[in-house]
Every structure is written in C-alpha cells, then in structure tokens.
Amino acid sequence: MSAVRSSAQARGRDGPLLAVQDLHTWFELRQWGFLRVGSVRAVDGVDFELARGEAVAFVGESGCGKSSLARTLLGLHKPTRGEVVFNGTRVADLRGKDMQWYRASVGYVQQDPYGALPPFMDVRRILSEPLIVHGISSRVERERRIRQVLDEVRLSPAETILDKFPHMLSGGQQQRVVIARALVLEPSMIIADEPVSMLDASVRVEILNLLRRIQTERELTLAFITHDLSTVRHFADRIFVMYAGRIVEQAPVDELLAHPQHPYTQSLLAAIADVDAANARQQREVPGGEPPSLLHPPPGCRFHPRCPHAIAGVCEVDDPPQFEPRRGHRSACWLHR
Amino acid sequence: MAQKTLLSVEGLELQYQTRRGVARAVDGVSFDILANEALVVLGESGCGKSSLAKALLRVLPRNVHRFSGKVMLGDTDIMALSEEAFRRDVQWTRIAMVMQAAMNALNPVVRVGEQVAEPLRVHMGWSRARAMERVARTFEQVGVSTDFLQRYPFELSGGMRQRVVLAMALVTEPELVILDEPTSALDVLTQAGIMNVLKRIKQEQGTSFMLITHDVATSSEIADRVALMYAGQVVEVADAQDFFHAPAHPYSQMLMASVPRLRQREEPAHIPGQPPDLIDLPSGCRFADRCPSRFGRCAEDPEPIRLARRHHVRCWLHAGRSGGGGA
Ligand SMILES: Nc1ncnc2c1ncn2[C@@H]1O[C@H](COP(=O)(O)OP(=O)(O)OP(=O)(O)O)[C@@H](O)[C@H]1O
Ligand SMILES: Nc1ncnc2c1ncn2[C@@H]1O[C@H](COP(=O)(O)OP(=O)(O)OP(=O)(O)O)[C@@H](O)[C@H]1O
Ligand SMILES: [Mg+2]
Ligand SMILES: [Mg+2]
Numbered sequence: 001m002s003a004v005r006s007s008a009q010a011r012g013r014d015g016p017l018l019a020v021q022d023l024h025t026w027f028e029l030r031q032w033g034f035l036r037v038g039s040v041r042a043v044d045g046v047d048f049e050l051a052r053g054e055a056v057a058f059v060g061e062s063g064c065g066k067s068s069l070a071r072t073l074l075g076l077h078k079p080t081r082g083e084v085v086f087n088g089t090r091v092a093d094l095r096g097k098d099m100q101w102y103r104a105s106v107g108y109v110q111q112d113p114y115g116a117l118p119p120f121m122d123v124r125r126i127l128s129e130p131l132i133v134h135g136i137s138s139r140v141e142r143e144r145r146i147r148q149v150l151d152e153v154r155l156s157p158a159e160t161i162l163d164k165f166p167h168m169l170s171g172g173q174q175q176r177v178v179i180a181r182a183l184v185l186e187p188s189m190i191i192a193d194e195p196v197s198m199l200d201a202s203v204r205v206e207i208l209n210l211l212r213r214i215q216t217e218r219e220l221t222l223a224f225i226t227h228d229l230s231t232v233r234h235f236a237d238r239i240f241v242m243y244a245g246r247i248v249e250q251a252p253v254d255e256l257l258a259h260p261q262h263p264y265t266q267s268l269l270a271a272i273a274d275v276d277a278a279n280a281r282q283q284r285e286v287p288g289g290e291p292p293s294l295l296h297p298p299p300g301c302r303f304h305p306r307c308p309h310a311i312a313g314v315c316e317v318d319d320p321p322q323f324e325p326r327r328g329h330r331s332a333c334w335l336h337r
Numbered sequence: 338m339a340q341k342t343l344l345s346v347e348g349l350e351l352q353y354q355t356r357r358g359v360a361r362a363v364d365g366v367s368f369d370i371l372a373n374e375a376l377v378v379l380g381e382s383g384c385g386k387s388s389l390a391k392a393l394l395r396v397l398p399r400n401v402h403r404f405s406g407k408v409m410l411g412d413t414d415i416m417a418l419s420e421e422a423f424r425r426d427v428q429w430t431r432i433a434m435v436m437q438a439a440m441n442a443l444n445p446v447v448r449v450g451e452q453v454a455e456p457l458r459v460h461m462g463w464s465r466a467r468a469m470e471r472v473a474r475t476f477e478q479v480g481v482s483t484d485f486l487q488r489y490p491f492e493l494s495g496g497m498r499q500r501v502v503l504a505m506a507l508v509t510e511p512e513l514v515i516l517d518e519p520t521s522a523l524d525v526l527t528q529a530g531i532m533n534v535l536k537r538i539k540q541e542q543g544t545s546f547m548l549i550t551h552d553v554a555t556s557s558e559i560a561d562r563v564a565l566m567y568a569g570q571v572v573e574v575a576d577a578q579d580f581f582h583a584p585a586h587p588y589s590q591m592l593m594a595s596v597p598r599l600r601q602r603e604e605p606a607h608i609p610g611q612p613p614d615l616i617d618l619p620s621g622c623r624f625a626d627r628c629p630s631r632f633g634r635c636a637e638d639p640e641p642i643r644l645a646r647r648h649h650v651r652c653w654l655h656a657g658r659s660g661g662g663g664a
Contacts, residue, residue, distance in 0.1 A: 062495060062524045170611070171382065200382040201551045205595050206607035227524035230554065230599040257599065271529035272554070272599050277577040279557045280375065283536060284529045290494060 015088060016049035017189060017221050018073070022082035023047070025065075025072045029295060039080075040294045042068035044245035046082075052188070055215050055222040057232040057253075059268070060242035061291050066225045067111055069242070070191050073223070074108055075099065087188075104134050107182030109192040111225075116178045117166040123150075123177055124162040127184050134185055149180045152214060172203035179211065189221040197226070208235050230272050233257060241265045244292050244302040251329035261331035264303045301334065309335055340371040342409075343545050344393075344513055349406035351385075351392040359402050360615040362388035364569035366406075367641070370513065370562075375539060375546040377556040377577075379592070380566035381612055386549045387437055389566070390515045393547075394434050395423055410513070429456045433506040434515040437549075438522070440498040443490040450476075450486030453505045461509060475504045479534050496527035503531070507538065517549045532558035553596045557581060562647070565589050568613050568623040571641075575648040585650040587630045622653070630654055 025043035030036055042065040050056060058066050071077045073084055075091050084091040086102060094102050110116050117126060127146045136142050150158045153176040166174055175195065182190055192211060196204040212235050215222040224236055232239055232253060239256045241249040241264065249262040260266045267287045273279045287306040292298050298305055304315040314334050323336035351363035362385040370376045378386050391397060393408065408416045415427055433456070436442070444452055450472055457468040473483045479500045490498055499519060506514050516535075520528040536559060538544055550556050556563065563580035565573045565588065573586040584590050588608075597605045610627035613619055619626070625635040634653040641649040642656060 061526060201553065202381055202592065202595050202608045205597065205605045209604075209607060229525070231597045233599065233602075234597060234604050268525060269599070271525045273529075273557055274598055274600050275554050275557045275581050275593070275596055277557065277560070277581050280536065280559050280561065280577065283533050284558070286526055286530045286533065290496070 017052045017054075017087060018050040019085040020046055020048050020073070020082070021085070023069070023072060023079055023084065024081040025068050025077050026080040027068075038295050041245050041297060042294060043072055043079075044294075044297070046245075046247055048240060048247060048250065050189075050221050050223065052221055053219040054238065055212070055224065055236045056238040056240060057224045057226060057236035058240045058242055059226055059229055059232065061227060063291060063294070064242045065245040065294070066227075066242060067193055070108075070193050070223070070225055073191060074106060075102060100134065104130075104185040105187050105189065107185065107187035107190040109178050109182045109190065109195045111193040112198065117174060119166055122163050122165050123169075126166075126177060127181055130181060130185055145184055149184045152183065153177075153180045153210060155180065170203075171199050172207065175199060175203075175207055176210070179207070179214075183214065183218075186218075187220070189223070190215070191223045191225070193225045194227070195224070196231070197228070204231070211235065228272075229257075229268055241268070244297055245294055246302065246332070248303070248333070249329075249331045251326075255326070255329055259326060259329070261325050261329060261336065262303075262333050263307045263309050263335070265331075267306075267308075301332075311335070340373060341411075342369050343372045343374070343411060344547075345369040345407075345409040346393070347407040349389070349392060349408065350403055351388050351397075351401065352403040353388075353398070354400045354402040355616065358616040361569045361618060362615060363392055364618075366566075366569075366571050368564050368571060368574050370545050370547060372512075373539065373543040373545060374561045375535075375548060375559045376562045376564060377560040378547060378549045378564050378566060379551065379553065379556055381551060383615075384566045384612060385569045385615070386551075386566055387517055390434060390517050390547070390549055394428060394432055394515060395420075396428075396434075396436075425460075429460045429511065430509050431511050432513045432515065433509060433511040435502050435506045435517060435519050437517040439502040439505075439517075440495065440522070443498060443502065445490055448487050448489060449493065449501045453501060453508055456505060456509050472504070472508060475508045476501075478507065478538060479504045480530065496523055496530065499523060499527070499531060500534070503534065507544075510542065511544070513545045513547065515547045515549070518551075519548070520555055521550065521552065528555060529558075535559055553581075553592065565592065568618065569615055570623065570651060571649075572624065572652070573650045575644075575650075579645075579648055585644055585648070585655060586624075586652045587628050587654070588624050589650075591629075622651070 023043055023046040026039040026041050028036060029038050029040055046069060060066055068077065072079055091102060128142050131142045131145060147158045150156055150161060155161045155176050195211065196207050199207060208231060226232065236253055238252050240247045243264050249265045260269055270285045289306045292302055300316040300318055301320050304310045311334055320332045320334045322330045322332050324330050325336040347367045349363055349366045353360045353362060366389060380386050406416065410431060415423060450469065453472045454468040457463040457471060473486065476483050481497060481500045520531050539546060546559060548559055560577040563575060563577055564571045567588055573584065573589045584593055591608045594606045595608060608627060613623055621636040622639050625631050639651045639653050641651050643649055644655060
C-alpha cells in the first residue's frame, strides 16, 4: 500500500467517498485533424458528493453527457476544469501505483455489454486479467476469487461458465460476466453505465436486483446511469437528473418522483407510461424540439427553448443557479427564484 | 365494433435449418388483426417475434426448412401467391415493415428523402417528382421537417433517423404496418414522441399495426390487442385491457409482475429460468419448467383454449373444471 493511499484513507474516512467540484469535460472538435472548430461541452459544470454505501442514479436523455461524466470520474478523460476527489485524494494527482489502486477501487460496468467482452477470451481469462494486472500472482488465489465472484453474480456452478467464450453466453449471462469483472478486484464503488438497456425486459429486472443486492451486501457505493426513470425507484436512493452536460435536479428518489421541480424532470416523468390500456387513446405530452447542441449550447437556461414555463427576459439570459425549493431537493430553474 | 378482419393468420410455421438441427421459430401461430387495429406482439429475446414478422412479409433467409400455414390479407390468400405476385401486390404496397435496427441500416451515402421515395419508385413505378411530393407529406406526418429531405443519415439524431425509417414504411400508405422494436434503442422522450406519431396515423389514416417489442410499457401506448409469444408459440392473445389488467396465462402474469412501475412501490419480480431451445423443444407445455402453477397435465401439449371472444390461452389451468385435475 502506498503512502498516498494510506494517508488519503485516513483523511477521507469521515467525508464523502466521492466529491466532484465544478467538473468540466470538453472535447475539442477538429476538422481535417487540426483545424479547431470548437468544444463539445459534454460535462459542463457538475458538482455532487456521494456517501459511502449510497446508491444513486444519473438520468437524462441520450447525449446529455452521462457516459462522459462516468469516464471522467474513472480517470479515463482528463477534466478540462474542476476536480474529482476520491476518498480525500484528487484523482488528477494520482500516478503509477496510486492510479492503479484507484482503478481497482472503482469498478466500471461499461455501456454496451456486447462490445464490452473481448470475443477471443474465455470467462476465466476475462476475470483473471484484472487480477494479474493488479498483482495477484497466485493462481490458486485468483481461481478462488473468480469462483466467489461468479457465485455472487449467480453464474454457478462455475465449471459450466469458466471455459465459455462470450458468444456462447446469452445477453443476460454476458452482462453478469461484465458485472463480475467489475467486482473481482473488490472495489468500494461501482459505476454502471446503462447496465441493462440492451437486455430483455425480464432479464433487466434480474440484473438490477442482482446489482442492488451486491451493493447492499458489500456496502458499495453505486452510481447507476440510465435514461429510464421507471427502473430507478427500486435501485437507487438518490437521483441526479442531467440535461445538456449539467445536473438540473437532485433529490432522494421518492421525493423526486413525488414532487419533481424542474420542468425537464416533469416532462421526463410525463413521457413514461404506467401500463394501462387507456394509454393507446391519448397523446402523451412531450417537449418539442431536440436537446441542444453541446458545441453551441443556448444562452441562459439550456432547457429554455423547449420549456413550457420559460420566463421571457430571464430564462434565455441568465444561467439559473441551484435553488432548494424543498428540503434536500435542489433544482436549477428560475421558477424557484 | 363492426371492423373488418384485415389479416388472418392460421397455423403459421417457419422453421430454420441449422447445423444442430431444425429450429422451430414460428410454430403454429394463429391470430387476426382487424382494420384500424393495433396488435402488439410481446415476448423474450429469441422467442420468434422477428421471424413471425419476416414470415408475414416473406423476407426469408436462405436456410428455411419449412414455411407453411394460411395467411389471408382481406380476401387474398397471400400464402398461395407466387413470389412475383407477392412482391408486386403485397410487399410494401399493402404490408410494409420497419425492420429491427433499421435506423442503423439506412444507406449512409444517399440523401434520406431519396431513400424514403424508393418504395414508391421501385414498387409502384412513380415518377421522381410525384414520389418526392408524397415523401414530403409523409415527413410532415412523422414530424420530420422537410428541410431534412436533402440530408444524409449521419446528419440526423437517432430519433430523427427512426422517424425517417417509419416514413419509409408509411409512404406507400399500406393497410398494415409491421414495426419490429421501433423504439427500443431510443430514450424515453424520443420513444414517447414516436408513439404519439403512430397513434395519430392510426387515428387519421385507419392503418392497422403489428408492433413487436419486449417492452410492456411502450406496448401499452398503442395496443388494442396483445399477443404474447413463448418459444415459437402464441401463449395468450387478448384485448389490451384484459391482457394488462387480468392476464390468464401464468407466463403473462409473471411478465406483468416484472414491469418496473414508476408510480408504484412494489418491487418488480423477475421470471427465473430460461426459455427452451427451439431446436430441442420439450414435450408438453413449453413454459412448464418455469411455471409456479405446473401440474400433472402440463406434460401434455396444451392447445389454445378459448376463454372469451378473441381471448385465447395455451394453458391447461383454463381447460374447464372437468379437464383440470391430474395427468
Ligand atoms: N471522445 C469524444 N470526443 C468527442 N465528443 C465526444 C466524445 N465522447 C462523447 N462525445 C460527445 O459528448 C456528448 C455526450 O456524450 P455521452 O456519451 O457522454 O452521452 P450519454 O448521455 O452517455 O448518451 P447515451 O445515453 O446515448 O449513452 C455527445 O454529444 C457525444 O457525441
Ligand atoms: N436465419 C436463421 N437461421 C437459424 N436460426 C435463426 C435464424 N434467424 C433466427 N434464428 C433463431 O430463431 C429464433 C427466433 O429468432 P427471432 O429473431 O425471430 O427472435 P426474436 O423474438 O425477434 O428475438 P429478439 O427479441 O432478440 O429480436 C432464435 O433462436 C434465433 O437464434
Ligand atoms: Mg452513454
Ligand atoms: Mg427480433
């Protein structure tokens, strides 16, 4: 264990596990490889903290920056501005062994389960690789950990699975292998990016239940990314709603679902049907237009061009700060002013 | 309701030849769709939904082992038509389809307006000018600005591309539109927008729809009727009201219990186990080994049992009191 890591753990024990401040991740867009056209502001001013053992969900439309945020938290993108502090240590300062420790502490379930597993490796090899990289040189110890984690994701008996290649597994089994790989290094936090969107409805619930159970048993911090609000109630304690690179609303799950404050969140909720034969006979309310370009985001509130409640002279002029319209419930909207 | 029957399917079978043996992807499927009615076909991955759609539109792969059954479209027995007659008189003109993942299959180097005009020009022999005029109208119906006619697919968002492939299926004003997972890859707002378009077109043009999905919540946005498939068979077919609120088959009941509900507290439950291999099907009821209500008679293959008008279920629990009981 390195010096940075042990002192950081001592400092960080009582604070949040993860603290994110003023985080920006911009991608430079170039034409013909050199001409700078502008920046895609995928993450554009994000602040939040995650407590140990907490499960949270990041929700938002396609392209709003959820995966970019996840990858920045993991240290895969360098923030353009702001910082990610894990367990009291700035992730940007981590080098060598310490960066390796961080990678082992934060498990990643990446979007697209089908592309996530290398096709030419069997399951044993897929799960051994991270252990080897992180210095578990004993074959016996590796085998013990692999079997334990396969058992945990309910892929047992291990013998029936270990020698299989990804194409021999069903979508649900592949997704469990991806989760097992994220867990095998015994991380303290998991970031799961759309862990079920490619799966069948009946398998989805099974995988989500599995993640939630492991999260509770291991007392993991779980950040769960999705565009589907209907699943989050059962799998998260808190929700962050993202729009165009920013967090526009955050609250505990029940509070947010019962009293959505931001017009964007309200429209997301209104778009989701509770199964009812009557749905077929009415049009559902959907905000017009499309999410804004992250290359040239609109001035003021980014939702104002689609917002049914936009206040002329205000919303298109100034960026709304985070208000707290209800206790423990924040929303970045001028309606709360 | 005195709607006419538009499509009537009886004992449809589609089997594939594979190295391991014959896969019975569509195995004796019967249902009908009335004029201006939307039937949703639900079922887990691999149960044969896309195969059913492809069988109806006769877009078949080379390794078909058996393709049989009776399909009436209005008064036409379309299974009896020659390849040529089917292509000329049915495909695209009377039945059109949006294939699974079609939005990713748009030709990247052809402007979307031209691509949508293709069915009109190729299948109906329309002039370019006449076709483009119709395409512009269809774009408006599906909520795509006519400015987009000249664009290439990569210049459109996923939601817009899906509307474009929808326009391609609607442009010939067919009587039946088959949609295979049209919104699964899209986020909730885009999904809701597309379902709004379908509802409006159904209402305004009297079109019939067959929508394939594994997402129960989305299915409720259009379904008049629901057919649930399991391992190549339809295990229950019913009016949406009955299916969503009082399903009869144990599989239907478990499926409904697995739907995450935004506005309710009950935890969704999953259905343990896996569906059977279509190449090596068990004898008797195909759902039996996952079924909590299994009893002796399930070793026999259940025939569809009529519960009410247009409500059928393949399950021995409904075989009437005398039929219940032991093996
Ligand atoms: N490496 C990159 N270089 C340039 N642009 C990028 C890069 N990664 C993401 N982007 C852009 O940043 C924006 C946010 O993308 P991101 O993948 O984070 O969205 P998302 O919310 O995860 O969407 P989805 O729900 O579709 O997965 C998009 O406009 C995307 O095209
Ligand atoms: N050309 C083919 N040759 C052999 N088997 C096939 C062929 N096409 C499909 N199958 C098999 O037939 C079964 C039914 O496939 P189908 O695509 O109809 O399922 P589906 O219900 O549409 O599934 P999904 O929800 O994943 O799209 C599957 O087991 C599939 O692997
Ligand atoms: Mg993403
Ligand atoms: Mg399919």
